[in-house]
Structure formats: C-alpha cells, structure tokens
Amino acid sequence: MSFLTLNIFRSFSSSSVMNLALKNVTVVGGGLMGSGIAQVAAQTGHNVTLVEVSQPLLDKATSNIKKSLERVAKKKFNDKAQDSEKFMKETLDRLKTTTSPSDSVKEADIVIEAIVENIKVKHDLFKALDQAAPKSTIFASNTSSLSIAEIASVTNRKDRFGGLHFFNPVPVMKLLEVIRTSETSDDTYNKMMEFGKELGKQTITCKDTPGFVVNRLLVPYMGEAVRMLERGDATARDIDIAMKLGAGYPMGPFELLDYVGLDTTLFILDGWHEKYPENPLFKPSEMLKKLVSEGKLGMKSGEGFYKHKK
Ligand SMILES: NC(=O)c1ccc[n+]([C@@H]2O[C@H](COP(=O)([O-])OP(=O)(O)OC[C@H]3O[C@@H](n4cnc5c(N)ncnc54)[C@H](O)[C@@H]3O)[C@@H](O)[C@H]2O)c1
Numbered sequence: 001m002s003f004l005t006l007n008i009f010r011s012f013s014s015s016s017v018m019n020l021a022l023k024n025v026t027v028v029g030g031g032l033m034g035s036g037i038a039q040v041a042a043q044t045g046h047n048v049t050l051v052e053v054s055q056p057l058l059d060k061a062t063s064n065i066k067k068s069l070e071r072v073a074k075k076k077f078n079d080k081a082q083d084s085e086k087f088m089k090e091t092l093d094r095l096k097t098t099t100s101p102s103d104s105v106k107e108a109d110i111v112i113e114a115i116v117e118n119i120k121v122k123h124d125l126f127k128a129l130d131q132a133a134p135k136s137t138i139f140a141s142n143t144s145s146l147s148i149a150e151i152a153s154v155t156n157r158k159d160r161f162g163g164l165h166f167f168n169p170v171p172v173m174k175l176l177e178v179i180r181t182s183e184t185s186d187d188t189y190n191k192m193m194e195f196g197k198e199l200g201k202q203t204i205t206c207k208d209t210p211g212f213v214v215n216r217l218l219v220p221y222m223g224e225a226v227r228m229l230e231r232g233d234a235t236a237r238d239i240d241i242a243m244k245l246g247a248g249y250p251m252g253p254f255e256l257l258d259y260v261g262l263d264t265t266l267f268i269l270d271g272w273h274e275k276y277p278e279n280p281l282f283k284p285s286e287m288l289k290k291l292v293s294e295g296k297l298g299m300k301s302g303e304g305f306y307k308h309k310k
Helices: 003-013 032-043 055-077 081-093 119-132 148-152 186-198 214-231 236-247 253-260 262-275 286-293
Strands: 024-028 047-051 095-098 110-113 138-141 161-165 175-180 202-207
Touching: 024 032, 032 047, 032 055, 032 081, 032 095, 047 055, 055 081, 055 095, 081 095, 110 119, 110 186, 119 138, 119 148, 138 148, 138 186, 148 161, 161 186, 175 186, 186 202, 214 236, 214 253, 214 262, 214 286, 236 253, 253 262, 262 286
Parallel strands: 024 047, 024 110, 047 095, 110 138, 138 161, 175 202
Antiparallel strands: 161 175
C-alpha cells in the first residue's frame, strides 16, 4: 500500500474532512470494471453514485462490491473486527446507487463511464449526461479500445473530457492510464492525475492512441502468439512456458488470452483493423475468429486455448 493510500485510510478512521480534487464521483456501468472503480473511489473517501440500467443489476453490483470490500478489510485489519466493520460501514455509506443517469450527475465533480464497449451506446449516454451535468463536471471514459476524442465528440465539453483506463481487477491492479486528447485542458488533466493518486493508483499519461500503452503492446503481442500457433511454430503450452520462463512474464500469451476473453481480444483487433487496415499488427487471425465462433471464449466459457473448470 502506498504512503498516500495509507494516509487516506488514516484520515478516514479519524473522520477528518479531506480535501479531495474531485469529491463527488459518478460511475456509470456496474459490471466488472464499474463496480471495481466505484469500490475503490468509495474506499478512498469519495462520495460515489453508481448507475446501472436496472435495480437487479445494481443489487448484483452492490453485492460484488461488498464481497470485494470484505476481502480488502480482512487483509487490512486482519482480526480487528471493530476496525473492519467501521471501514466497511464508512465505505458503503459513501456509495449510492440509481438507475437514472441524469439524476446521478447533478452534483458530480467527475463522471466515469464503464458501460459496454460500443460507440453508439456511449454516445447516447454522454449526450444525455452532457445536458444534465453541471458545466464544471469532468467526463471520463474507461474504454479499452475506442478513441476518447471520438467518444467526446458528441458533447460540448471536449476540454473537460479525458480517459481514465483502469485494469481488472480494479481494487488490485495499481496502474491507471490517464488519457488526454488534443482538446483536454491542463486543468482537467491535472485534476484527473490528482484523482488517480487519491485512488491510490500509479498514474501514467498517454495520448489518445489505439489501446493507449498497455493494450497497444499486449494485443498485437497476443495476436502474434496466435499466428505462431497457426503456423505450427510451437504449441500454445510451449509458447506460454517460453514467455514465463524466458521473458519473466507472469502469464503466457495464451493464458492471458483465456483470462481476458478471446471475444474481447477479437473485438478490439477487429475495431482497430477496420480503422487502420494497413497496420499488420492489428490483423485478426482466422484461428481466433474460429474459436470465438465456436463459443470458445476462454475462462468465462470454460474453454479457450485451454480447458478450464467452471
Ligand atoms: N474487462 C476489462 O478487463 C476492462 C479493462 C479496462 C477497461 N474496460 C472497459 O470498461 C468498459 C466496461 O467493461 P466491463 O468489462 O466492466 O463490462 P461489463 O459487461 O462487465 O459491464 C458493463 C455494464 O454496463 C452496463 N450498462 C450498459 N449500458 C449502460 C447504460 N447506458 N447505463 C448504465 N449502465 C449501462 C451493463 O448493464 C453492464 O453491467 C468497456 O468500455 C471496456 O472496454 C474493460
């Protein structure tokens, strides 16, 4: 845990008022990423409003957040039950939920969008939010593969729009990529960087380019690993062993593909290929397409390049 995070936790336990760069946070989308982002923001003293399309999905997100918080509390407070309960209660008290996107942004300092990776759905959402939110509210998208400027294009606040790209699982992964478009103002960028630090994340900055830093390097790497397999150069297992023991990577490319989801990787590659057809690094492979069409999506479907216990 960083010095900053530790201080944030300490400040809360003494219930002192904190001077946060962006205090009121709205997270839209309570799936895998959104619930993690909402949890971490509430844990670090922000007032969080989580938005989903239905009450059952909000209940599911809240239940996932509680389970994840219990794990954090167990690790943080060990067997100190009172401290643990206090931490859970204070964090959950800072978390509100709603199914109304327009109501959720009335007092928001920042909105983080973590809904489906579909430009049209994101545009519809941001158009509505742009009407409902105060002028000063910063908008951010957690998109993995779309252009931030393209998402922002439907709003009248392009200077108050940027990317905050978190990693899964959000409560565990330390990195936050902060993306500034050519129109993101210095003030917006500085506040997003400050906010990232308040969340206890290590921030890095990247321009609004496909995949930012991590996915721009990882996705073509996974694509090339699949092409190696297609050519019959080596088996998936041997390629994974090679990259773990030879390059010191914690997972091999096929283990990573199964973890991320073959459909997600193919979707990213397809999108980039359509936009940049001349770039050979973004060429989707036939093997990947075939596996996805057979429903072999990786860990989530029980089989990808490997078989998994469900
Ligand atoms: N999964 C990852 O590892 C990962 C990592 C970084 C970024 N991302 C990005 O984060 C975003 C979300 O990904 P995810 O994996 O959490 O997806 P997910 O499918 O787990 O969750 C998306 C949620 O958004 C909700 N939603 C859809 N439209 C909505 C709307 N208009 N208003 C409110 N909620 C809405 C859905 O009901 C769903 O629960 C995507 O843009 C993705 O590219 C994903």
